[in-house]
Amino acid sequence: MVSADGYASGVTDCLEVATATETREVAVALARYAVGARLAGNAQVIGPVTSVFWHLGEEGTGEEWRLLLYTTADRYAELEAALLERHPWDNPQVTATPIVAGSADCLAWLSNSVSPEAGR
Template sequence: MAETPDTLLVLTNLPDGDSARALAAALVEQRLAACVNILAPCTSVYRWQSELETAAEVPLLIKTTRTRYAALEAAIRAHHPYELPEIVAVPVVLGLPGYLDWVAAETVPGT
C-alpha cells in the first residue's frame, strides 16, 4: 500500500438520480474527479432552519486530488440544487498504489 496525502474522497448528496448522474458526468468530463460512485438512495435526517427534516437523497463518492479540490468544490456548488450542499473531503491515507496513481493521472487538467 502507498501513502498518499494528495488523494481525497469527497462526499456529497443529491436529491435524485438524474441530478446525481449529471453531476458525476460533469466532474469526470472536466477531470475534476477520476471516478464518482453513485450509491443507492438513502434517507437523510437533519435539522435545517430550526426544523427537523427528512429527505431521500442519492450519495456520491468522488475520488480526486487535493490540488483539484477547489475547482471540484466550485463545480459541485455551481451544479448543486441545494442552498447549502454537503461537501466533505476525507484524505486517503493508504491505498493500492496503482489505483492512487490512476486517480492522480485522471485529474490532470488538459490531458
C-alpha cells in the same frame, strides 16, 4: 510510502469528496460533469439513502442519493466550486476526506486522471 506489495500508506494527496442530491439523475449529472472535466477521476452514485438532518431550524428526514467523487487535493477547490455552482440546493453538503491508504497503482491512476495535462 509504498510497500513492496504495492500498498500506499500515510497521507496521500487523494481525497474522497461527498455530496448528496434529491434524485439519482442529478447525482449522475454532477458525476458526469466532474469526471468529464477531469475534476474527478471517478464517481459513485449510491442510493437511495435516508438522511436525518437539521434544516431551517427543524429536524428533517429525507431520501437522497449519495455522490462520492475521487480527486486530488490540488483539484479539490475546482471540484467544490463546480459542485456548488451546479447543485440545485442552496447550501449542499460538500465534504472531503483524505485517503490515507490504498493501492499504489490506483492512487497513481487517480492522480494522473485529474492532472491538468490529462486528456490532452
